[in-house]
Amino acid sequence: MIIHNVSLLDPFGPTPWIPEGWIRLEGDRIVDVSSGPPPANREEKLDGRQALALPGLINAHTHLYSSLARGMPPPPEPCPDFPTILGRIWWILDRALDAELVDISFRVGLLDSLRHGVTTVIDHHASPAAISGSLDTLVSRAQDYGVAVSAAFEISDRYGPDGFAAAVAENRHCFDTQTSTPWVAPLMGLHAGFTLSEASLTTIRTALQPGEGIHIHCAEDPSDGAVARTSGDSSPLQRLLRHGLLNENSLVVHGVHLPEADASRLDASGAWLVHCPSSNANNRVGQTPLPLLERDRVGLGTDGMHPSLLREARIGTLVRSAGLPGGAANLDYLRLLLDGNSRLATHLFGRPVGHLAPGYRGDVVLYDYDPPTPLGVTNWAAHLLYGPGRPRDVIAGGRVRIRNGAWVQDRLASVWAQSRPAARRLWQRMEDLRTVNPSPST
Known part of the structure; x- marks a missing residue:
């Protein structure tokens, strides 16, 4: 053609x-x-x-599982900080997902990505009540729609011992069955260091084969650093390095509260940093230090906020510009999107992607x-x-x-006709979980 x-x-x-x-x-x-x-x-x-x-645009970090969140009812009480946002919103949502809701979330998220010009998605999935088979579903749907996908399931201690083991097994299964599949790039998903114990990090390291990478939120909020310091580490990144979890195939997402000194540690490890400015602004967690972002291995993601990468670049440009003095140079967000993301995806998939x-x-x-x-x-x-x-x-x-x-494969309206009642069912399940446990632990 x-x-x-x-x-x-x-x-x-x-x-x-x-x-x-x-x-x-x-x-x-x-x-x-x-x-x-x-x-x-x-x-x-x-x-x-x-x-x-x-x-075709590349989303270096997103959460397709949150595709049905747009317009959902807010929690009954305000969220004063980021851990509370997780506990009262996102950790309720992911627990409410069953296998059917996971599938429709993938379909909606992938289709909405395509509608905004995104043809490669690096996803970070969580559905504690529907772990087994979820990454196979993601890969299958991505192949149906022609989207190149990196798949990972967030491992966390908050699932309990059985859920933790199931999440490790789900990632391991994806590595074992999809590594050689064209345009599929498995990663070992970790939620964040502050929801993983020392023993859990050791278990995850043991589950990884040489060269396999991880995909993790890191230092999105100060709570991650507080947990790292209890283990004697200077930062969440240093904790991951001590456990031998970072290499050139690893993605470290956010980095908002990493010290500037970690820029050299990131470079030495070969790991990639993914910047998500609209999510950081929405959650009021701060801005990632420029020395961490003005490096070679940095990409741009949306963190599930929305599907448009051009919008993400615009938001990042404006949000960071608001705090700069007159005449100061801004971060080049379009370089992150059009250069950094291409190099990142080309590295993960082992095939060139992201240029004409x-x-x-x-x-x-x-x-x-x-x-x-x-x-x-x-x-x-x-x-x-x-x-x-x-x-x-x-x-x-x-x-x-x-x-x-x-959409040439089907009528868009037919997918939306399924997603709207599915969203209502998800929101009701979230409300039911809040009723059972109105003040979930974070």
Whole structure:
């Protein structure tokens, strides 16, 4: 298939800007990119109708299990801090998920990601009442929709001994059955250090094979550091290092309350840091120190807040800008998104993804974007931050998934017709859990 009559924007790729050009796809890969009109042959052609073409976007950290949370009733009492937010909202929600709700959450989250141009998802899943088989369900749904996926189940002591063991086993099963599957990248999921004992971290380390990485929230809130210090460690990151849990395949998410000195420790370990600014702002936990973010191995995620990575880059830019003095340079959030996330995903999957270039995964997003001002290689950043909305067409894994805003595999309305009653059922189950335990332990 040839996608033609498009402007190609890939700021950190081999060819950053082609004002008018075309892309050839074969199988699930891009095989050619060029300027001008397409070859005059009998190949299937998709007329981009002067769209702006970007690489498929990558979400470096999200929680698809929270896809039915939008608009849910708030807890009966205000949450004064982050541990209370977890205890009164998210640890109620994940406990309320059964296998059916897990499945519809994956479907909604993956489809909503595609609708916002996201073709690769690095997920961090939790459903304590439906652990076994949950990652198989995620992989199956991602393959149905053409989304490249990294799968991990959050291990935590809060599940109890049996739940802890089941979560370790679920991650181990995913490694053992999916590691060689194209466009699936298993990781060992850990919730956060402050919900894992010393013995639990030792057990997790034993369960990992050489080279396998972890995916963990780290220093999102000061409580993580307090627990680390009780073990004699200077920070949550140092605690993970002491247990031998970090390597070049590991993802450390947030890092809001890591000391600046941990930047060199991250570099030495090879681990990746994933920044989630909208979630940090929403939870009022603070801002990740710039020395940790101005490094080579840093990506951008949404932490389940929403599916739009361009929106995440815009929010991050504005939130951090609000605290900077006049004339001070801001963090380049679009570099995190379009360069950092591509390098991160390419590393995890062992296959090129995230650029409009030969050999890369066939992920192309077309925006019906006709700006009132010039767009080019010198001013693209402002256009991406403040211009395009949802894409018109999304090609993932070499196949058209969204065309003219509609999901080509099925009617979008049919999925939403299932998700709305499912959301009501989830919210009722959450209310029932609150009634049984109105003040859950955090």
